[in-house]
Amino acid sequence: MSETLWIEKYRPKTLDEMIDQEEVVARLKDFVKEKSLPHLLFAGPPGTGKTTAALCLARELYGEHWRDNILELNASDERGIDVIRRRIKDYARTMPVGEVPFKLIILDEADNMTSDAQQALRRTMELYSRSTRFCLIANYVSKIIEPIQSRCAIFRFQPIPREAVLERLKFIAESENVKITEDGLDAIWEESQGDLRKAINILQAASALDEVVTEDVVYKVLGKITPSEVREMVNLALQGDFLKAREKLRVLLYSYGLSGLDVLKSIYREVMSPKVLSQMPNHMQAELIELIGETNFRIVEGGDDEIQLCALLAKIALKAKGG
Amino acid sequence: MSIPWVEKYRPARIQDVAGNDEAKKAFVAWLNKWLAGKPGKKAALLYGPPGTGKTSLVHAAARQYDLELLEANASDVRNSAALERRIWRALTESSLFGKRAKIILLDEVDGINPREDAGGLAMILKFIENTRYPLVLTANDPWDPKLRTLRDKCLLIRFKPLGIRIITSVLASICKKEGIFCDYQVLRAIAEKCKGDLRAAINDLQAIAFGKKRITLEDLDMLGYRAKQADMFEIVRMVLAARSPEHARSVLSLPSLDYEMLMQWLSENIPHQYAPSLQAIADAYDALSLADIFLQRAKRTNEWSLLSYALNLMTVGVASARDKPKFRFVKYSFPQKIRLLSQTKKYREIRKRIASAIARKCHVSTRTVIRDILPFLFVIYEADAKLAEEIVKSFDISPKTFRAIIKQ
Structure with a gap:
C-alpha cells in the first residue's frame, strides 16, 4: 500500500467514525435523515474535526454523488471576496445531482475574512439560499459577523478529550505496526492537547525517526518542528540585541516562509513560557502582552509583516533594558 | 588601481580627443594664429554640454604644443585675490618653466553669478583685454544674457553631444x-x-x-540600480540625519518620491543610524509601523486623505525619535527584505505549489500546510527520505520537486 499522510489516511469517512463530538454528530445525523439542512457554522479549535464533519455530512447526504454536490473553498487561499463570490455564483447556477434539492458550499477558515468581505458573503448567501446551503468553518464564532451567525445553526467543537485522543493514537499505531510507549503517548498529548491533527502528525514523524515511539523520540520531533530561531530571536531581543534578533526574524519570514501572524503567535508563546516569564518583573509581563496584542492588531490591519514585527522586537528590546 | 579612468585615459594628443572634429579644427586654427603672433580674437569660448571634450582638448593641445597650462575655475577667481593676481601675472609675464608659451584655461564661466559678484565678469573682460597668451573659457550655456559682452569678445566654438x-x-x-x-x-x-x-x-x-x-548585461542592470540607490541613500540620510524633525519633511517635496520603497529603506537603516539607543530605534520603528498602517488603510479604503498622515509619520515621526545618538556617518544598506525575497523567490514558489497540492487533498489552507504539515514532512525526510518521497507522491508531487524545498 502506498504511503500517505496519516491525517488523510485515518480521516473518518462517516459520521459514526467521528472521534468524540457526540452531540454535534447526533444532530448532523438528524439532518441527513430528513435530507434538509440549515446554513451551518462549525466553530472550534484546530484539529477537532470541523472539516471532517462537513465532509462526512456531505458523503452521507449525497452518497456516491457527494463530490459533485459540494464546493470546497478556503477563505485564506482564495484571492479576495470577489473571487469567492464568483466561484459561488458559477457553482450555484448548476442543479444539484441526486435527490437532495440543494448543494453544499463548505467555506473553511471563514473567520479569516474581513468584516466587509463577510457582509458581501452574507448577501451572496441570501442570493443563492434556494439552491445551496453553506457550511462555514471557523476557529472563533466571535470573528463571524452577527448577521451571518444569526442565519446559521452554530455547532461548537470542543477540544478532543485525552482518552479519545490516546485511543485514536493507539489505534493508528497498531494499524501501522508502530510501537508506542505510555510516556510517548503522554508527551504527544502534552504538546497537542485536544488537537488531533497535530497529535497524528507528531506520531507519524516520530515513527519515522525510531522503531519505538518514546517520550524522547517525541521531544526530538518537537525540537525539530519548532524553528529554534523563535527562541533565539526572543532571547536576543530581551538581551537588547535588536539587529541580531532581526536577522532571526528574517529567517523565519523568508526561509521558513511563516506568515507574520504565525511568527507573532510563536513570539507570544515564547514570551509567555514560564522560563521567560520568571525572569522578568511583573509589570513588564502585562506590558509585553499589550505590545504583542497591539502588533497583532496592526498586522491584521494590513501592516507589512517585517516592519510590524521589527517594531515589536525593538520595543521588547527597549523594555527589557529598562526603557 | 583607483585612479579615475577619466584622468588615466585623458587624450594625450588633439587627434585623440573623441569626436567634435569641427570644433577641434576651429580651435587649432585659432591657436596657431595666436602662436604665430597674430591672434584674431584673444579668447576662445568653448561651449557645449558636459563630457564632450572641452577641457580635454585644451589639455591635449597644451601637451602637444608644449605650452604651460594654467587652469582655474572661473567662479574661484572672484573669491581669491591671490588667484586673481596669479592669473594676472600669468597673462602678462613670460613662462616660468622655459616653455615657449602658455595657455590659460578658465573653466565654467557661466557659473559666475553677476548679481552676487558684478566684478567677476568685469575681471574676465579685463583679462581678455590684457592677455599676452591664449585664453580659453568654457561654458555649458553661453547664451545666458549675462555673458553677452563676454561672447562678443570671444571666438565661439561649439561642442556637440558625442555620438x-x-x-x-x-x-x-x-x-x-x-x-x-x-x-x-x-x-x-x-x-x-x-x-x-x-x-x-x-x-x-x-x-x-x-x-x-x-x-555582462546583468552587471549593467546593477548600474541602473545604482543610480536609483544613490538617490535613496540621500533621501534616507535626509530623514535619519535631519537636523530637526521638520527638516525630515523636506523629502516629501521631492518629485516622484517612492514612499513605499522609502519605508523599506528606513526600516533597514534605522537601527544602523540610531544604534546604540534602543529608545530611538523603538520610537522610530513605532512611527514607521504607524505610517505603514495608515498607508494600508488609505490603499484599502481608497481614502487617500490618509496618505498625508502616513507620509508625515515616516518622516517627521521617524525623525522625532527620542534619545537619538549624535549624528555619525554610517553606510546605509539596500533593504535586505527585497534582496531576500528575490533570492528566495523560486524556492517560495515551489513551496507554495507543493503546499497547495497538499492543501487541496488535506482540506486545509496552504498557510496551515506550511506551518503545521511541512515541518513534519521535513522530519520524516531527514529520518527516511524514501518514505517522505512516497508520501509526497500520494499528493502528485515528484520527489525531485520536494527535494528542492528541503532545507540544507
Whole structure:
C-alpha cells in the first residue's frame, strides 16, 4: 500500500467514525435523515474535526454523488471576496445531482475574512439560499459577523478529550505496526492537547525517526518542528540585541516562509513560557502582552509583516533594558 | 588601481580627443594664429554640454604644443585675490618653466553669478583685454544674457553631444587597455544611457567593471540600480540625519518620491543610524509601523486623505525619535527584505505549489500546510527520505520537486 499522510489516511469517512463530538454528530445525523439542512457554522479549535464533519455530512447526504454536490473553498487561499463570490455564483447556477434539492458550499477558515468581505458573503448567501446551503468553518464564532451567525445553526467543537485522543493514537499505531510507549503517548498529548491533527502528525514523524515511539523520540520531533530561531530571536531581543534578533526574524519570514501572524503567535508563546516569564518583573509581563496584542492588531490591519514585527522586537528590546 | 579612468585615459594628443572634429579644427586654427603672433580674437569660448571634450582638448593641445597650462575655475577667481593676481601675472609675464608659451584655461564661466559678484565678469573682460597668451573659457550655456559682452569678445566654438558610436569605441579601447572582456552590446547600452556625455560613460564603465574581468548585461542592470540607490541613500540620510524633525519633511517635496520603497529603506537603516539607543530605534520603528498602517488603510479604503498622515509619520515621526545618538556617518544598506525575497523567490514558489497540492487533498489552507504539515514532512525526510518521497507522491508531487524545498 502506498504511503500517505496519516491525517488523510485515518480521516473518518462517516459520521459514526467521528472521534468524540457526540452531540454535534447526533444532530448532523438528524439532518441527513430528513435530507434538509440549515446554513451551518462549525466553530472550534484546530484539529477537532470541523472539516471532517462537513465532509462526512456531505458523503452521507449525497452518497456516491457527494463530490459533485459540494464546493470546497478556503477563505485564506482564495484571492479576495470577489473571487469567492464568483466561484459561488458559477457553482450555484448548476442543479444539484441526486435527490437532495440543494448543494453544499463548505467555506473553511471563514473567520479569516474581513468584516466587509463577510457582509458581501452574507448577501451572496441570501442570493443563492434556494439552491445551496453553506457550511462555514471557523476557529472563533466571535470573528463571524452577527448577521451571518444569526442565519446559521452554530455547532461548537470542543477540544478532543485525552482518552479519545490516546485511543485514536493507539489505534493508528497498531494499524501501522508502530510501537508506542505510555510516556510517548503522554508527551504527544502534552504538546497537542485536544488537537488531533497535530497529535497524528507528531506520531507519524516520530515513527519515522525510531522503531519505538518514546517520550524522547517525541521531544526530538518537537525540537525539530519548532524553528529554534523563535527562541533565539526572543532571547536576543530581551538581551537588547535588536539587529541580531532581526536577522532571526528574517529567517523565519523568508526561509521558513511563516506568515507574520504565525511568527507573532510563536513570539507570544515564547514570551509567555514560564522560563521567560520568571525572569522578568511583573509589570513588564502585562506590558509585553499589550505590545504583542497591539502588533497583532496592526498586522491584521494590513501592516507589512517585517516592519510590524521589527517594531515589536525593538520595543521588547527597549523594555527589557529598562526603557 | 583607483585612479579615475577619466584622468588615466585623458587624450594625450588633439587627434585623440573623441569626436567634435569641427570644433577641434576651429580651435587649432585659432591657436596657431595666436602662436604665430597674430591672434584674431584673444579668447576662445568653448561651449557645449558636459563630457564632450572641452577641457580635454585644451589639455591635449597644451601637451602637444608644449605650452604651460594654467587652469582655474572661473567662479574661484572672484573669491581669491591671490588667484586673481596669479592669473594676472600669468597673462602678462613670460613662462616660468622655459616653455615657449602658455595657455590659460578658465573653466565654467557661466557659473559666475553677476548679481552676487558684478566684478567677476568685469575681471574676465579685463583679462581678455590684457592677455599676452591664449585664453580659453568654457561654458555649458553661453547664451545666458549675462555673458553677452563676454561672447562678443570671444571666438565661439561649439561642442556637440558625442555620438553613441564614438562613445562606444572609446569605451572599447579602455576595456582593451584594462584587459576587461566586455560585450559590444553592454558598451553600447552604457553609451546610450549617457546621452552624449563621455565622462559619465567612462565613470559608469569603471563603476561596473570594478573588480571584474568580464562585464555582462546583468552587471549593467546593477548600474541602473545604482543610480536609483544613490538617490535613496540621500533621501534616507535626509530623514535619519535631519537636523530637526521638520527638516525630515523636506523629502516629501521631492518629485516622484517612492514612499513605499522609502519605508523599506528606513526600516533597514534605522537601527544602523540610531544604534546604540534602543529608545530611538523603538520610537522610530513605532512611527514607521504607524505610517505603514495608515498607508494600508488609505490603499484599502481608497481614502487617500490618509496618505498625508502616513507620509508625515515616516518622516517627521521617524525623525522625532527620542534619545537619538549624535549624528555619525554610517553606510546605509539596500533593504535586505527585497534582496531576500528575490533570492528566495523560486524556492517560495515551489513551496507554495507543493503546499497547495497538499492543501487541496488535506482540506486545509496552504498557510496551515506550511506551518503545521511541512515541518513534519521535513522530519520524516531527514529520518527516511524514501518514505517522505512516497508520501509526497500520494499528493502528485515528484520527489525531485520536494527535494528542492528541503532545507540544507
